[in-house]
Amino acid sequence: MADVMNTLHGFNTTNLHTHGLHVSPSGISDNVLLEIPPRSEQKYEIVIPKDHPAGTFWYHAHKHGSTAANVGSGMSGALIIEGGLDTVPEIARVPDRVMVLQQIPYVNNASKPVCPAISKDTNLTVGVIEAEYADCSFGPRTWDKLGRYTTINGVKLPVIRMQPGSVERWRLIDSAIREVIQPELVRVDHSGQSAPSKLNFHEIAVDGLALGRVATRSKLELWPGYRSDVLIQAPPVSGVQYVLRDARVPGGGVIIPEERRYLAVVIVEGPPNPMPLPTDDAVRRFRLPSIDPKRVTARQSAAYGIIPKGDGVVFTIDRQPLDFDEARQNTLGEVQEWTVISRNNVGPVSHPFHIHVNPFEIFSILDEQSVEQLDRDPKTGAVLPVWRDTIILNEGWKVSFRTEYTDFDGVFVQHCHILDHEDEGMMELVEISKPPAPMPMADAGAMEPKRLGSPYPAPAWSLPDATGKVQKSADLLTRPTVLFFYEGFACLRCNEQMTALVEKAEAFRKQGVQVIGISTDSVADLGKALDGSACPFPLLADPEKRVFRSYGCYADGPLHGLFVLDATGRVHWQNVSMTPYLDVDALLREAGQVAAPARSGAVASRQP
Amino acid sequence: MKTCHTVLRYCATALLLPLSMAAQDNPQPPVMDATAHRQAVEGARKRLQNAWREFGERNARGEMAPDIFSLRVQPKILTTGEMEGLMKQAQAATFPEPDVVRSVNGKLNVTLNVFKARNQIGSDPVYLRSYNGKLVGPTLRCRPGGHSLHHGEQQPRSRTRHGGCDEHAAWV
Ligand SMILES: [Cu+2]
Numbered sequence: 001m002a003d004v005m006n007t008l009h010g011f012n013t014t015n016l017h018t019h020g021l022h023v024s025p026s027g028i029s030d031n032v033l034l035e036i037p038p039r040s041e042q043k044y045e046i047v048i049p050k051d052h053p054a055g056t057f058w059y060h061a062h063k064h065g066s067t068a069a070n071v072g073s074g075m076s077g078a079l080i081i082e083g084g085l086d087t088v089p090e091i092a093r094v095p096d097r098v099m100v101l102q103q104i105p106y107v108n109n110a111s112k113p114v115c116p117a118i119s120k121d122t123n124l125t126v127g128v129i130e131a132e133y134a135d136c137s138f139g140p141r142t143w144d145k146l147g148r149y150t151t152i153n154g155v156k157l158p159v160i161r162m163q164p165g166s167v168e169r170w171r172l173i174d175s176a177i178r179e180v181i182q183p184e185l186v187r188v189d190h191s192g193q194s195a196p197s198k199l200n201f202h203e204i205a206v207d208g209l210a211l212g213r214v215a216t217r218s219k220l221e222l223w224p225g226y227r228s229d230v231l232i233q234a235p236p237v238s239g240v241q242y243v244l245r246d247a248r249v250p251g252g253g254v255i256i257p258e259e260r261r262y263l264a265v266v267i268v269e270g271p272p273n274p275m276p277l278p279t280d281d282a283v284r285r286f287r288l289p290s291i292d293p294k295r296v297t298a299r300q301s302a303a304y305g306i307i308p309k310g311d312g313v314v315f316t317i318d319r320q321p322l323d324f325d326e327a328r329q330n331t332l333g334e335v336q337e338w339t340v341i342s343r344n345n346v347g348p349v350s351h352p353f354h355i356h357v358n359p360f361e362i363f364s365i366l367d368e369q370s371v372e373q374l375d376r377d378p379k380t381g382a383v384l385p386v387w388r389d390t391i392i393l394n395e396g397w398k399v400s401f402r403t404e405y406t407d408f409d410g411v412f413v414q415h416c417h418i419l420d421h422e423d424e425g426m427m428e429l430v431e432i433s434k435p436p437a438p439m440p441m442a443d444a445g446a447m448e449p450k451r452l453g454s455p456y457p458a459p460a461w462s463l464p465d466a467t468g469k470v471q472k473s474a475d476l477l478t479r480p481t482v483l484f485f486y487e488g489f490a491c492l493r494c495n496e497q498m499t500a501l502v503e504k505a506e507a508f509r510k511q512g513v514q515v516i517g518i519s520t521d522s523v524a525d526l527g528k529a530l531d532g533s534a535c536p537f538p539l540l541a542d543p544e545k546r547v548f549r550s551y552g553c554y555a556d557g558p559l560h561g562l563f564v565l566d567a568t569g570r571v572h573w574q575n576v577s578m579t580p581y582l583d584v585d586a587l588l589r590e591a592g593q594v595a596a597p598a599r600s601g602a603v604a605s606r607q608p
Numbered sequence: 609m610k611t612c613h614t615v616l617r618y619c620a621t622a623l624l625l626p627l628s629m630a631a632q633d634n635p636q637p638p639v640m641d642a643t644a645h646r647q648a649v650e651g652a653r654k655r656l657q658n659a660w661r662e663f664g665e666r667n668a669r670g671e672m673a674p675d676i677f678s679l680r681v682q683p684k685i686l687t688t689g690e691m692e693g694l695m696k697q698a699q700a701a702t703f704p705e706p707d708v709v710r711s712v713n714g715k716l717n718v719t720l721n722v723f724k725a726r727n728q729i730g731s732d733p734v735y736l737r738s739y740n741g742k743l744v745g746p747t748l749r750c751r752p753g754g755h756s757l758h759h760g761e762q763q764p765r766s767r768t769r770h771g772g773c774d775e776h777a778a779w780v
Contacts, residue, residue: 061722074736100706102744117655125733154706154729156697157699188691251673251674253671259694259697313660347666
């Protein structure tokens with residue numbers, strides 16, 4: 001295994017992420033591409049916009065390869081922006097508890113039966129989390145095999161004492177790294193007092209973002225990365241006890257002993273102190289406004305999946321493990337609609353999707369039977385969209401959301417919040433670029449072909465060809481290239497251009513110039529170009545038009561683009577327009593000029 | 609997000625949140641030499657990959673279905689003895705809040721030192737990478753504040769350097 005990048009590695013190198021904050025991902029702000037090696041220091045300055053939503057956010061380590069090990073060891077904490085819901089009188093007056101839920105998968109001598117790396121002469125009197133025991137701390141079913149207890153703020157089974165009738169606000173932060181936690185508040189005392197067998201959670205915010213209502217639930221579902229702000233109201237009698245209990249149902253024949261399910265004890269005692277809960281009306285104005293679907297300008301999709309490879313598996317987004325040379329391209333100002341799913345080839349797996357910097361408004365969660373899973377308005381039955389920054393993707397389900405890129409450009413990530421999945425490759429760079437200065441397509445069609453004074457590096461890509469094989473720009477753009485973007489096989493004008501290029505294919509080849517076409521067609525449709533006759537140069541599929549966008553060949557729809565690149569992948573000449581460029585002889589001359597120095601260089605390099 | 613700007617106007621001013629992080633490895637007596645360690649790590653990676661392959665195979669055989677027993681089991685009322693046992697399990701008789709660091713006049717300074725530290729989870733001693741030696745990092749509480757950039761702040765133990773971040777420069 002030569003490539004360690006997408007493995008659990010480098011546990012002593014760390015960095016910092018402010019999860020859920022809408023702040024810059026660049027420089028020394030919320031930049032998870034920074035690395036802090038041992039015995040070094042990194043300063044961060046994170047400027048929180050003055051209109052940032054108030055709420056329960058959190059920070060944690062996020063260095064690719066050590067995220068699970070660091071966060072799993074307890075390297076996380078609450079980050080609270082005060083205001084907002086805090087100002088509602090029924091919330092302002094009640095105790096405010098931070099509850100960082102943790103599942104710390106340490107290995108010690110007692111782990112010997114389940115951890116083959118602990119040999120007979122290993123002596124682990126203290127619990128550790130180290131790379132040599134990575135298979136015992138991180139992996140399918142390891143949490144239950146180790147048999148550890150969930151902790152809150154670093155403590156096993158804390159005790160909460162409430163007066164009868166009183167209300168508390170709990171800021172639950174799920175800092176666990178792999179398993180879901182499904183808290184319920186169940187009564188365990190046998191006092192015979194008249195009190196309910198379960199207490200409700202009155203949820204006012206998820207992922208720090210106000211729901212705009214008080215959602216009363218008997219059970220919560222907290223996936224790694226989730227937050228839930230809930231109000232808890234003690235029953236009006238003294239002398240009763242509840243436990244905060246994890247109702248998770250494991251798979252694969254695992255049985256969780258009852259005491260391992262207990263997260264905290266709630267003792268109701270002392271004189272009554274009745275407090276009211278807020279009404280929906282009192283909290284409504286704190287919800288972020290909805291994004292009007294009519295404003296959507298771009299669409300994205302992402303499929304999270306574990307795929308068998310060789311003797312093991314790879315952790316992927318859109319079937320690719322993390323590649324630091326590739327980034328999903330977006331433009332500042334876009335209003336996007338995303339569809340995200342989990343599709344695995346190792347059986348059903350759920351992945352908590354998280355994206356940095358910009359929260360999203362989920363407007364649909366369809367289960368495998370296409371049944372809507374979002375909350376509904378109890379009166380009207382209408383589906384209630386919800387703002388979040390992390391959402392579980394169950395196998396076969398489909399999550400749809402809208403998001404808006406208003407103010408921060410830069411590079412950040414989307415990833416699975418099962419943190420060993422993330423460390424092993426289930427992460428993707430996401431780039432938001434400033435919109436290009438008035439671009440050719442502004443007055444589409446009028447743009448003259450242009451030889452550039454200063455060549456610029458062509459954006460990178462990896463796209464499937466007609467056989468489905470993924471071709472990478474890093475591999476292909478190593479000689480002079482004519483890159484053309486065409487709409488698809490069904491476009492007559494595209495076919496006209498392509499026919500003209502095919503006629504001159506040999507002339508390009510003689511000049512040492514390769515021709516590559518990129519289309520909005522799917523892989524299956526690529527072969528339908530030229531009425532199905534063979535194309536002498538590779539055609540690549542970009543149905544999501546991500547590469548079209550990154551080359552500026554997009555304005556309310558795909559545009560025709562033609563680029564001449566040198567052997568180092570720099571653009572020397574370009575034409576982007578509503579209509580395809582047809583003067584192939586002129587193109588041949590431009591390409592020949594770009595190729596000339598490369599050819600002489602190639603000759604020169606052959607001489608010893 | 610344009611959408612936030614209109615709703616949440618109560619934040620009076622930008623907040624600055626400078627964080628200084630210092631990573632250090634707390635040298636432990638070497639348990640193995642470098643080669644043995646590398647081999648051990650590679651062994652763990654292989655076993656982890658095998659575990660996933662096995663996971664796929666068990667799924668294919670239909671062995672990973674949700675546990676029926678867990679679906680049926682309901683929490684139970686505890687006897688006095690069981691309740692006492694439960695309270696003995698409780699590591700803290702009260703509720704422990706993490707340390708708290710608050711913003712002052714719109715700025716929050718905190719140093720997170722990263723090192724391996726000894727702590728206790730239940731009755732188990734652990735030796736884990738940590739923020740400031742604890743099992744949970746400090747709670748950072750940011751409150752919108754006044755214009756304070758030029759007000760000196762007491763930060764005796766912070767390594768953070770002031771200056772260089774003008775709250776009005778880039779964000780407003
Ligand atoms: Cu995952």
